[in-house]
Amino acid sequence: MGKFSNDIRELLEGIGGKENIVTVSHCATRLRFVLADPKKADIEKIEKIKSVKGSFTQAGQFQIIIGNEVSVFYNELIKETGLKESSKDEAKKAGRQNMNLLQRLISHLAEIFAPIIPAIVVGGLILGFRNVIGDIAFYEDGTKTLTDVSQFWAGVHHFLWLIGEAIFFFLPVGITWSIAKKWGQHKFWVLS
Structure with missing residues (x-):
């Protein structure tokens, strides 16, 4: 027992x-x-x-x-x-x-988008940080941004645009990957 x-x-x-x-x-x-x-x-x-x-x-x-x-x-x-x-x-x-039809639909959508949420969050954080260093005027009595006073931060500002936007640019690829993974089709992506 x-x-x-x-x-x-x-x-x-x-x-x-x-x-x-x-x-x-x-x-x-x-x-x-x-x-x-x-x-x-x-x-x-x-x-x-x-x-x-x-x-x-x-x-x-x-x-x-x-x-x-x-x-x-x-x-x-x-x-x-x-x-x-x-x-x-x-x-x-x-x-x-x-579940009813609507609940099943939402469940399927959640399973598709859950794996790509971290990438979306990271992209948003990167673009948010980029906006802080490039758009908020902290210097010289609120007339200049960090990127205006520092060449290094201006370069970082441009570089972050590339990374932040790339995540959203390739979002359709991520969604397609997630759908294929959910349906078990990832094994057939290799071309013969």
Whole structure:
């Protein structure tokens, strides 16, 4: 008998039984369930379980917060129920069945744009820094900018334009790459 056997039994009763579980996975602190009928989940009953810290529904997944011992809880759950282990990506795909059309569309767009957000943020920061050194008059009683008084910073100002704009210039390439990666087509980009 495992450490969480009683809690697992209570959890299974609370979510409508083992047969209501389409798939289950976990992340650092949460169990991620995709339920065949989410309405069967008794949230009040689940949140009264000793090891459960809270629950919520997001992206078609019923998520239960367990905390740092989630991997132990998950392994015992798999062992006691005989469910198949699944990854977060498999759970995401299965969770889409519980979303309406608009939610599925937004989910797909989020998966496409999430990998390129760091590049967009960096491009914006670079252009913002460029504007500070090139457009805000700090010197000679507010009449000259840093680039007006320093040849070095004028060169940096011009160079940052190249880097900052390149990120946005190649944004369509980044979006295309992200779409191809999402659809699993990145293996076919090599020309024969």
